[in-house]
Structure formats: structure tokens, C-alpha cells
Amino acid sequence: MDKIKIKIIKLGKQSHEYLFKRLEKYNSKIFKCEIYKMNRPKCDYEWGYKFETLEKLLSEKSEKNKFDMCIGFVDTVIEKNYFGKRLDKDNNIYVISFYEIDCILKDKHIDLFNYMITTMYRYITRYKLQITGNDLVHDETRGCIFDMCGDKRDVVYFCQKPIICDECRNKINNHVHSEKYMIMLDRELASIKPILFDRIINFIKSHSKISLVIGIISTIILDLISSKIYDVFFNHK
Numbered sequence: 001m002d003k004i005k006i007k008i009i010k011l012g013k014q015s016h017e018y019l020f021k022r023l024e025k026y027n028s029k030i031f032k033c034e035i036y037k038m039n040r041p042k043c044d045y046e047w048g049y050k051f052e053t054l055e056k057l058l059s060e061k062s063e064k065n066k067f068d069m070c071i072g073f074v075d076t077v078i079e080k081n082y083f084g085k086r087l088d089k090d091n092n093i094y095v096i097s098f099y100e101i102d103c104i105l106k107d108k109h110i111d112l113f114n115y116m117i118t119t120m121y122r123y124i125t126r127y128k129l130q131i132t133g134n135d136l137v138h139d140e141t142r143g144c145i146f147d148m149c150g151d152k153r154d155v156v157y158f159c160q161k162p163i164i165c166d167e168c169r170n171k172i173n174n175h176v177h178s179e180k181y182m183i184m185l186d187r188e189l190a191s192i193k194p195i196l197f198d199r200i201i202n203f204i205k206s207h208s209k210i211s212l213v214i215g216i217i218s219t220i221i222l223d224l225i226s227s228k229i230y231d232v233f234f235n236h237k
């Protein structure tokens with residue numbers, strides 16, 4: 001399968017520049033991307049943008065002859081306070097906003113890169129299988145990459161451990177040529193995990209007694225080691 005070519009456009013200054021550096025190094029068998037940036041125009045929806053404005057901006061720069069898809073990233077609010085949106089009927093142009101999501105995930109110690117990459121897989125799958133309308137998206141929150149997340153706080157679930165729920169999987173299986181793609185998608189979604197430091201915090205939170213015992217044992221062992229070192233090197237009586 002040829003990799004899907006994605007043009008990534010950073011719309012205006014990004015507070016999370018490091019994410020794009022990680023995206024550049026990200027290894028996927030499904031897609032490859034090139035990252036560009038463009039200045040943001042005057043806001044036309046609160047301190048952000050309407051879908052129509054975003055579609056116009058990104059369409060002009062999408063280079064359809066060179067790229068299969070174009071995904072714009074923005075820090076500001078977008079219309080209806082959505083976290084992301086397909087902007088054109090051809091399934092080629094999308095926008096993803098970090099607005100509020102960064103704080104929601106920070107509170108839960110979840111890696112913001114998980115949001116970036118999982119949301120991209122959501123749109124890549126839509127493009128790849130040419131899914132029209134809202135066929136796959138569901139109101140119920142299941143930790144599925146096609147959760148609607150009308151309440152933005154629900155993105156926490158698909159950013160922790162993204163899955164494709166049974167209902168979506170059944171629908172996807174009806175699309176031609178989906179089998180090979182789904183094997184790759186499952187493999188790449190399975191590699192998305194909270195970063196190690198956050199996993200340790202989550203472990204301590206959910207296993208406080210075990211963590212306390214581990215802490216006490218570690219302290220005793222360190223004490224024994226340090227007194228042994230003292231005896232060997234400094235105590236010559």
C-alpha cells in the first residue's frame with residue numbers, strides 16, 4: 001500500500017511546537033507528512049475561525065497535485081468549539097485545534113501527542129475509506145477514535161488507549177480494501193500509550209498501597225547500600 005501523503009500546515013504560532021518535531025520523526029506505514037506553516041488572518045469567530053474561513057485558507061495551500069490530504073493545526077477556538085473538523089466534501093482537508101484540549105490532557109497527565117496522532121488517524125481512515133457524512137461518528141463515548149466527543153473532556157478516553165469499537169469495525173469491514181489497512185491501523189493504534197512518566201503517576205494513583213511498600217523497600221535497600229559503601233571506603237577502624 002502506498003503511504004498517504006499529508007501536507008501539515010501550522011496555522012500561526014504554535015504553543016506546542018515540540019509536537020511537530022515528534023511528528024516529523026514518527027514512523028508510520030500508513031502515512032508520511034511534510035510540515036509547513038502559514039500566518040493566521042484576522043479572527044472571525046470569537047478569538048478563532050469559522051469552518052468556511054479555514055477551508056478557504058487550507059484549500060489554497062493544499063497542493064492537491066502533490067498531497068493526498070491537508071491537515072491544518074491551530075491553537076485557537078474553531079467554530080462550535082469543535083476539536084477538529086473535515087472541511088471539504090472530498091475528504092481531503094481537515095483542521096485540528098489544540099484549544100482547551102491541551103489543558104484537559106495536561107490535567108490527566110496524558111501525552112498531547114496522543115491527541116495529535118489519534119485525531120490524524122481518525123481523519124486518515126475517513127480519507128482512506130472515503131467515508132462520507134457522519135457514518136462512523138457516534139455520540140456514545142467508547143474510547144473509540146470515532147467518538148463524537150460533544151463534550152471535549154471525553155477526548156481523554158481515545159487519547160489514553162485508542163480503539164476501534166465493534167460497531168465502527170463492522171461498518172469499516174463493509175468498505176472494500178479495508179482489511180489490510182485495518183491490520184496496519186490496529187498495529188499503529190496499539191503503539192499509542194501514555195508516556196512513561198505519566199504511566200508511573202497513574203500507577204501510583206491507582207496502586208497507592210503497593211507504591212508505598214515499594215517506596216519503603218527502596219529506601220531500606222538504598223540505606224543498606226550506602227552504609228556498605230561507607231564501611232568499605234571510609235570506616236577503617
Ligand SMILES: [Zn+2]
Nearest residue numbers: 144146165168
Ligand atoms: Zn466507534
